[in-house]
Amino acid sequence: xxxxxxxxxxxxxxRFSCELEKPMALFMGKPLIRRVIDATKQAKxxxxxxxxVTSISPKTAEEAQKAGVTVIExxxxxxxxDVQQAVQKLNLVSxxxxxxxxxxxxxxxxxxxxxxxxxxxxxxxxxxxxxEEAFRKFGLKAVSLYxxxxxxxxxxxxxxxxxxxILEEQDQEVIPSSRPEAVFTVNSLNDLETVKQxxxxxxxx
Numbered sequence: 001x002x003x004x005x006x007x008x009x010x011x012x013x014x015r016f017s018c019e020l021e022k023p024m025a026l027f028m029g030k031p032l033i034r035r036v037i038d039a040t041k042q043a044k045x046x047x048x049x050x051x052x053v054t055s056i057s058p059k060t061a062e063e064a065q066k067a068g069v070t071v072i073e074x075x076x077x078x079x080x081x082d083v084q085q086a087v088q089k090l091n092l093v094s095x096x097x098x099x100x101x102x103x104x105x106x107x108x109x110x111x112x113x114x115x116x117x118x119x120x121x122x123x124x125x126x127x128x129x130x131x132e133e134a135f136r137k138f139g140l141k142a143v144s145l146y147x148x149x150x151x152x153x154x155x156x157x158x159x160x161x162x163x164x165x166i167l168e169e170q171d172q173e174v175i176p177s178s179r180p181e182a183v184f185t186v187n188s189l190n191d192l193e194t195v196k197q198x199x200x201x202x203x204x205x
Contacts, residue, residue, distance in 0.1 A: 007037065010053050010056070028104075100185065114160070115160070124171060128158040130182055138194070
């Protein structure tokens, strides 16, 4: 199975406290958006890459175009609304992988694993959830927590939906993950520094 991916990159980030568009924040010398695009291009199970932007992320759109991927602009009415609008604009009627542009450690191998898990489920949607303790382990703080089967989780910004049912509420397979690729989400400048320190520490080991 090969499916398209939409990288959501439409905002500056309300908690980023910086005039810079969040997807354009540099991590190890490269904009976040470019790191995520590169990861999707390395995945064997991704057929086409789309970057979803809004009017407030023009530099992100420019960077995505330089990377040779298709850019689609939405109205910026909210994350879920933008997902729905982009899927409809692109006429995507197959499963679609949706990932956030603020995942600096995401890799093609990890994305392939997620798509493989989706192939094994009978449900129309799949979402990756991060256990609360995983954030503490890596020195991060979960932004929003949800209860699932008696445990607290945060959304990872990684999920797969059925494009044909984009306007429906879709039953989803919940996959818990404590992998750094999913846990490290950049919501602030402090998060960027935390990820950098993690990379330095792991390389030192």
